[in-house]
Amino acid sequence: MTDHADPLRPAASAPTGPPGPAISGTPPGPPRAGPPRAGLSRPGPGRGRAAVSGALICLTVLWALYSALNLLLSGRWWVWLIPDLVPPVCFVAVPLVLLALAGTAAGRRVRRPLTVVLVLLLFSGLTRSGVNWAALVPGGGPGRAPAGAVKVVSWNTEYWDTTDAPDTFYGYLKAQRADVYLLQEYLAWVDGRPAPLDELARIRREFPGYQVEVLGEQVTLSRFPVVSRTPVGQGGGAGRGASWQEEFEQGKVLRTDLDVRGRPVSFYNVHIPVQLDIERSVLSAGFYGEIRSRDAVRRDHYEALLRDVSDNPHPVFVAGDFNTTPAMRDLDGIRDVLRDALPASATVLPGTWNSDGAGLWRLDWAFTDDLLEVHRYDFDDPRGLSDHQAQRLTVSLPG
Incomplete structure (x- = not known):
């Protein structure tokens, strides 16, 4: 007869031993550290x-x-x-x-x-870097301007008054009270192309007593008598009878010799073409072809300016929009023969473009030779009238 377990018989008791933590109330201890798993080790400070x-x-x-x-x-x-x-x-x-x-x-x-x-x-x-280290030197800077010093303003107007209220634009210009104005972008922008303006009558009305010289998109206004007007470089080939388009494309340096209280002084109004065509896609061959052709044009204008300045016996003042930063070596030739006016400024980091943004690029410059002394050099907020700051300088003829 087969032996069967009695269901009413209590089951065999479990082996006795020390009570576990749940029974004794002792909190469980930390688990024992096992060997680290491969790929899960944390990088030590040395590795980081x-x-x-x-x-x-x-x-x-x-x-x-x-x-x-x-x-x-x-x-x-x-x-x-x-x-x-x-x-x-x-x-x-x-x-x-x-x-x-x-x-x-x-x-x-x-x-x-x-x-x-x-x-x-x-x-x-x-x-x-473009930093004006002279502005960081205590007690530095030029001496006070003598009586009769000349006030000059150079400014890229960004399409003249075509994007602004004309009265506000001319009011800003007149408030500068300069003896000489070197202005760029006297033009309109129509259907993606530059177009001429005809505002000479208003310019003469707004600036009575000033003489006006125009070359393409450049305007020079002077309280002093104009001795001569000379387009430099390519602009010289355009001639007086050239079309506005020819003057605009070729005339980027306008030299005006002025009679400053009996002494001739040459003022150069400069606008070197920008190196990029932002209307083209960077993925197109035309984008890079345009850069190459503009580079050749820029070099030609720089070389012509350098030749003319080097051969000029008169005191020289050069200013305008060069579309060139302090880190670019396109200006090396000019900086070898002329002096940057920046040490006369109290601005530590001048950024003349973009005046509506961060202003990290100095594209506008002013230079003189040893025959002119710069007493003051300021950069003026255009108050939304242009994307370039205006350059304001006070210069004098020693002696």
């Missing part, structure tokens, strides 16, 4: 610092490469007109930011060599 150091090294190498190529190619190869659009202040800001990161986050091994390289990059970019 190494990654940061590697990133800083890569950024430093990239900036050093850009800085070196800027020195070698800017003003020499038309393609570099595109990388030249980087705001010049980056030549100071980028090394400073990388230096700060290297000092706090880089590993000990790379910190010292990285710091040396970044300091060298910082010093190599000082003259390309």
Whole structure:
């Protein structure tokens, strides 16, 4: 007979042992650490610092490469007109930011060599940054202007008064109270193309006693008698009988010799063409073809200006919209023979464009030779009338 378990018989008791935590009320202890699972280990501080150091090294190498190529190619190869659009202040800001990161986050091994390289990059970019170092020197700056000093205003008007209330535009100009005005973009923009204006009657009415000289889109107003008017470079080939379109395309440097209290002084009104055609797609061949052709035109205007200035026996004042930043080497020739007026300014970082935005680019310049002394150089907010700040200067003839 088979043996069966009695259902009324109690089950065998479980083996006795020490009570578990749930029974004794003792809180459970931390679980024992087992071996780490593959792929789940956390990076230690050494590994994170190494990654940061590697990133800083890569950024430093990239900036050093850009800085070196800027020195070698800017003003020499038309393609570099595109990388030249980087705001010049980056030549100071980028090394400073990388230096700060290297000092706090880089590993000990790379910190010292990285710091040396970044300091060298910082010093190599000082003259390309656009910073007015003279404004940081206490007690610096030019002396007071003597009686009879000449007040000059140079301004890219951005299509004259066609995008503004005309009364407001002319009111702004007259409020400058300048002896000489060097104005650019005396034109309208119609259907994506430049078009001539006919406002000479109003200009003469608004500025009685001034003499007016016009070349294409450039206007020079003077309280002083005009001795001669000379289009420089390509503009000289257009002649008095040329069409407005020819003058606009070729005449970008207008020299006007003025009789300033018995002494001739040459004032150059300059508008170097912009290097890009923003209406074209960067993916089209025409975009780059236009840059190449404009680079040739820009070089021609710079060379003609440099020749004329170098051969000019009179005191020289040159100002206008050069569409060239302090980091671009297109201005090297001019800066070799003339003096930038910037040391006479109290502005530390002049950004004449875009006045409606961040204003990180100085595209407008003023130069003189040793026969003129600059006493004051200011940049004026155009109050929405233009995307360029106006340049205001006070100059005098020594003696």
